[in-house]
Amino acid sequence: MSSPRLSLRNLSSLPVVLPGVWQADQMGACVQAVQPTGYGALDAQLPGGGWPLGALTEVLQPFAGAHEWQLVLPALAQALACRQGAVVLVAPPHEPFMPLLQAQGLVAARLCRVMAEGASAALWASEQALRCPDVLAVMAWLPQAQPAALRRLQLAAARQGTLAWVFRPVSASQQASPALLRLQVDGAQTMQVRILKRRGPPLPQPIELPGCHPQLAQVLATQAARRLVAQATGPTTPLPTAVTQSEGRGHALDRLAFAAG
Amino acid sequence: MHWIAWPLPLDDAVASGACAGLAAAPAAPAPAVGWWALRFTPRVMQVDEALLMEVSCVERLWGGRAALLEQLQRACPRGPGDAAVVWASGATAFIALALLRLALAGKAPPPAARLPQALPLQLLSPLRPHVANLERMGCRTWGDLQALPRAGVARRFGAAVLRALDQALGLSPQPHAWLTLPERFDLSVELPALATSADALLWSANRLLAALQAWLQARQQGVLALEFGWRHDLRRIDGVHLPAGQALQVRTARPLQDLAHLRRLLAENLARTTLAAPANQIRLRALETAAQPHCSASLLPPGVGAEMASGDGPGDGPGAGPGAGPGAGPGAGPGAGQGAGQGEALHQLLERLSARLGPQQVQGPVAHADHRPECMQQWRPAAQALAGAMPAAPAQRVPSHAALWPAWLLRPPRRLAEQGSRPCYQGLLRLLAGPQRLEAGWWPEAPGTDGVQGGQGATAPEIPARAAPALRDYFVAHNDAVGLVWVFRERLGQGAARQDRWFLQGIYG
Numbered sequence: 001m002s003s004p005r006l007s008l009r010n011l012s013s014l015p016v017v018l019p020g021v022w023q024a025d026q027m028g029a030c031v032q033a034v035q036p037t038g039y040g041a042l043d044a045q046l047p048g049g050g051w052p053l054g055a056l057t058e059v060l061q062p063f064a065g066a067h068e069w070q071l072v073l074p075a076l077a078q079a080l081a082c083r084q085g086a087v088v089l090v091a092p093p094h095e096p097f098m099p100l101l102q103a104q105g106l107v108a109a110r111l112c113r114v115m116a117e118g119a120s121a122a123l124w125a126s127e128q129a130l131r132c133p134d135v136l137a138v139m140a141w142l143p144q145a146q147p148a149a150l151r152r153l154q155l156a157a158a159r160q161g162t163l164a165w166v167f168r169p170v171s172a173s174q175q176a177s178p179a180l181l182r183l184q185v186d187g188a189q190t191m192q193v194r195i196l197k198r199r200g201p202p203l204p205q206p207i208e209l210p211g212c213h214p215q216l217a218q219v220l221a222t223q224a225a226r227r228l229v230a231q232a233t234g235p236t237t238p239l240p241t242a243v244t245q246s247e248g249r250g251h252a253l254d255r256l257a258f259a260a261g
Numbered sequence: 262m263h264w265i266a267w268p269l270p271l272d273d274a275v276a277s278g279a280c281a282g283l284a285a286a287p288a289a290p291a292p293a294v295g296w297w298a299l300r301f302t303p304r305v306m307q308v309d310e311a312l313l314m315e316v317s318c319v320e321r322l323w324g325g326r327a328a329l330l331e332q333l334q335r336a337c338p339r340g341p342g343d344a345a346v347v348w349a350s351g352a353t354a355f356i357a358l359a360l361l362r363l364a365l366a367g368k369a370p371p372p373a374a375r376l377p378q379a380l381p382l383q384l385l386s387p388l389r390p391h392v393a394n395l396e397r398m399g400c401r402t403w404g405d406l407q408a409l410p411r412a413g414v415a416r417r418f419g420a421a422v423l424r425a426l427d428q429a430l431g432l433s434p435q436p437h438a439w440l441t442l443p444e445r446f447d448l449s450v451e452l453p454a455l456a457t458s459a460d461a462l463l464w465s466a467n468r469l470l471a472a473l474q475a476w477l478q479a480r481q482q483g484v485l486a487l488e489f490g491w492r493h494d495l496r497r498i499d500g501v502h503l504p505a506g507q508a509l510q511v512r513t514a515r516p517l518q519d520l521a522h523l524r525r526l527l528a529e530n531l532a533r534t535t536l537a538a539p540a541n542q543i544r545l546r547a548l549e550t551a552a553q554p555h556c557s558a559s560l561l562p563p564g565v566g567a568e569m570a571s572g573d574g575p576g577d578g579p580g581a582g583p584g585a586g587p588g589a590g591p592g593a594g595p596g597a598g599q600g601a602g603q604g605e606a607l608h609q610l611l612e613r614l615s616a617r618l619g620p621q622q623v624q625g626p627v628a629h630a631d632h633r634p635e636c637m638q639q640w641r642p643a644a645q646a647l648a649g650a651m652p653a654a655p656a657q658r659v660p661s662h663a664a665l666w667p668a669w670l671l672r673p674p675r676r677l678a679e680q681g682s683r684p685c686y687q688g689l690l691r692l693l694a695g696p697q698r699l700e701a702g703w704w705p706e707a708p709g710t711d712g713v714q715g716g717q718g719a720t721a722p723e724i725p726a727r728a729a730p731a732l733r734d735y736f737v738a739h740n741d742a743v744g745l746v747w748v749f750r751e752r753l754g755q756g757a758a759r760q761d762r763w764f765l766q767g768i769y770g
Contacts, residue, residue, distance in 0.1 A: 065770045066744060069668035086607055093669070097767060098626040098638045100666035103659045108626045112643045114614055115622045125614055134607035188744040212745055212769055215664035220737065223694045 028199030035163055038074025041207050046181065047199040051075050054161035056154040058179035060170045060196070064093035064141055067185045068167055069101065070212065071193075076137055077105025079163060085136025086110045088129040091122040093141055104213070110136075119144040123153070130156035130164060137163035143172075151178040187211060262431075263317040263326070265350045266361035267337060269294055269310055293448060293472035295440050297336060299479035301329065305440045306354075309386055311361055313354045338471065352377075354437070355429035359384035377430050378404025387425035391418050403429065446476045449544035455494055456540045459531040462491055466527060469545035470520050476547075483516025483553040489527060491540035503537050508544075514608040514644060516551040522609045529616035611643045620644065632701040633731050634766060635672060662697055665737060667747040667767025674764035677748065684750075684763035687742040695736030699749070703730035737769075745769040 022028035027047050034050035036043055043049045051057055061067055076087060087110060089096065098108050114129070116122035119142065126140040130153060138157075142149075150166065157164040166179065173184060173196060182197035192206040210217060295312045298305045301323065304315035316329060323329040334346050349360035349370075359380045363370050371379035380403050383392045388406075395418075400406055406414070406426055415423050427433040448469055456462045466489060477484055490508030497503055511526045605613070614623045624640035631637050677684040684690045733749040747767030753760055 063743075065669050065768050067770060069770045073668075094768060094770075095638075095640075095670045095672050096626075097634065097667055097670040098628065099634075100663065100668055102628075103663050103666075108628060108638075111626060112611065113624045113626075113640065114618065115624070116618055117622075121618060125618065128610060128614060132605055132607060132610040135610070188739070188741050213664065216737070216745075216769070219664050220693050 025201050035075050035079050039209050045195060045203055045207055051163055052180050053163055054158045055180035056157055056164050056166055057181045058166050058168060058177050060168055060173050060184040062170055067191055070191060071185060072165060073104055079136055080107050083136055085134055086112055087137045088135055089113045090126045090140040091116045123149050126153055127156050130162050133160050135162055139165045141167045143169050147176045147178060154178045262352060264354045264357040265314045265316055265348060266357035267312040267348050268365060269312055296475035296479055297338060306437050307440055308358060311358055313357060353429060353431045355385055378402060385425060385429055387421055442476055442479055446473055446547035448472055449542055451542050459534055462540060463528055463531050465543055470524055473545060474520050477518050481553055482550045483518050484547050484550050485516055486510060486512040486549040488546045488548050490544045492542040493538040494541040495538040498538055513612055516553050518553055525613055526616050615644055632699060665697060668770045669768040671766055674766040677763040677765050679763055684748055686765055688740045690738035690740050692736045692738050696734035699731060699733045699735060701731050
């Protein structure tokens with residue numbers, strides 16, 4: 001009975017250099033290239049230190065449209081800046097607002113939106129996009145995809161080395177998934193990222209990331225501070241009343257604008 | 262002079278192959294049967310059952326005779342079941358043809374030293390009527406006939422015999438009817454069997470596409486648009502008159518010679534088409550062609566280029582820049598589509614997605630100068646927006662209020678319920694920042710006649726009232742169920758008649 005313990009002890013002292021094999025308490029060596037996420041805290045917890053290239057990343061979130069851009073945009077902007085290729089959105093839940101995305105580094109001329117009706121059309125479009133060497137990244141919203149379909153996407157992504165994100169509802173977390181990396185994103189003010197699956201030890205506590213762009217956060221903080229000051233100095237006025245007060249000036253400007261028009 | 266003789270595919274072999282549905286590359290229709298060879302040399306003619314090419318003038322361009330033959334063997338269309346290609350070459354057209362006939366019959370050619378003279382007489386077509394008479398005279402080979410007195414031969418068999426022999430031996434010049442390509446590609450073929458489904462049509466279309474490819478390669482052109490039509494076999498069905506035929510057009514953004522992409526587009530289009538009646542004839546026309554740009558070959562050996570491309574990783578920074586990897590990106594043009602195992606170029610992907618999902622479903626954004634968020638961007642079919650037809654937009658100054666913009670836009674904005682004077686969206690919303698006042702859109706003259714938007718009515722928003730100016734106060738709002746959202750309050754009316762309506766227009770995703 002002592003032999004297995006002995007071999008285990010030997011193994012722990014051995015440097016493991018087999019490809020695809022890592023010790024359970026350490027981060028797995030990432031075989032493929034990665035794209036840094038732009039968040040140091042997240043990079044530290046991802047094998048290789050970023051989003052894997054040529055592998056599917058599955059993001060689970062409470063509702064579609066909640067955190068996609070906040071999570072993905074820094075990496076996407078960086079990838080667009082240093083590499084060729086287009087970004088393909090497959091079946092996005094809403095219309096991406098390009099003026100903002102452009103201000104944050106996404107190039108409008110390299111973005112394409114595919115509106116596919118039906119799960120099979122969306123899957124087909126995602127797979128075709130992943131097979132195209134001129135596509136840099138694919139973001140696909142596939143709420144109804146089955147593991148077998150995701151497996152196809154994973155293989156297609158592995159062939160071309162594309163950045164691939166699949167966004168799915170939280171209810172899919174019980175489903176098996178061939179994705180290399182699975183994240184669950186929650187939270188309103190801040191983004192709570194739980195890593196459900198990675199090549200490494202399980203991570204019990206979520207990673208906390210900023211919930212909105214720093215500029216927006218700054219504006220919100222300023223307004224909150226102003227409101228606090230107003231509350232401290234004057235009588236407590238709820239926000240809508242404050243808004244109506246500020247509108248008298250607006251009406252005067254209205255009339256001016258109409259006269260000019 | 263050096264002539265190469267290549268056998269033409271037999272018509273019945275093609276027909277039987279077509280009927281049996283063999284999975285072989287179908288042969289080109291009759292007029293186009295020799296076009297593939299025009300890519301290699303302009304001097305091609307069709308004699309009896311063979312294609313004769315004069316190659317002495319082009320050998321050097323193809324890297325020598327052996328290299329040329331190798332390429333010919335790779336390029337020639339093969340009939341169903343052809344394992345090895347049979348071909349022959351000789352100093353004159355008739356010698357090459359005679360050797361080809363020997364080879365096709367499975368006989369060994371005479372030794373090279375006695376070559377033209379030892380060839381049997383029946384291998385020369387003009388002599389065939391006289392072969393029996395000549396054999397009775399003991400005259401079996403070209404050399405035997407040459408040795409006979411010319412005057413007597415001319416008197417007995419006619420001058421044509423001597424002329425043919427002289428031409429065959431290279432003693433007198435031979436007039437050639439060179440094969441030429443038509444100016445415009447327009448071919449139609451009768452189908453061997455009625456095509457009742459789009460699949461059957463597509464199979465037959467492969468023949469025409471192969472001919473088109475040969476035509477394009479010989480003319481150094483690429484196709485931009487083609488029309489595939491079919492003729493109905495019936496004039497009326499159930500008393501309803503049918504049109505004589507139907508046609509569909511396929512377009513692509515860049516000129517193409519490799520027709521795999523067009524074939525896929527055609528298949529996507531045909532898959533959505535139902536034939537009104539069985540078809541008995543198909544027709545393929547090239548509507549638009551353009552000179553095929555040739556990419557220069559790389560000076561570096563292929564292995565080095567691949568290493569450079571793979572080294573162009575994310576860590577290399579902007580210095581590795583756009584276009585650093587050879588063959589990477591849409592700018593690599595036609596070469597990108599032809600690389601083995603490379604897959605298709607971006608515009609091909611977009612065209613294929615558009616062919617299946619519809620052109621309005623595959624879109625690219627176009628910026629538009631406006632203050633109303635819903636008018637700041639328009640979505641155009643991506644084939645136009647992304648294919649490089651659009652000039653790069655100048656870098657715009659980002660306004661100071663850009664920080665408040667959301668990442669997702671709801672089109673049209675969603676009307677929100679109100680509780681008291683506060684908006685609700687899955688619970689009461691708390692206003693965090695704002696108001697940011699927007700007053701724009703007073704310029705449209707009347708609903709419908711929208712001079713500024715110029716035909717973008719379909720994509721332009723239909724927010725509350727089209728002609729009314731947009732008078733809005735934007736707020737960043739929040740509740741725990743939906744996170745941060747972008748809402749606006751519309752101010753309609755003045756004074757006491759004022760009514761506020763709240764709308765949700767953006768989500769900070």
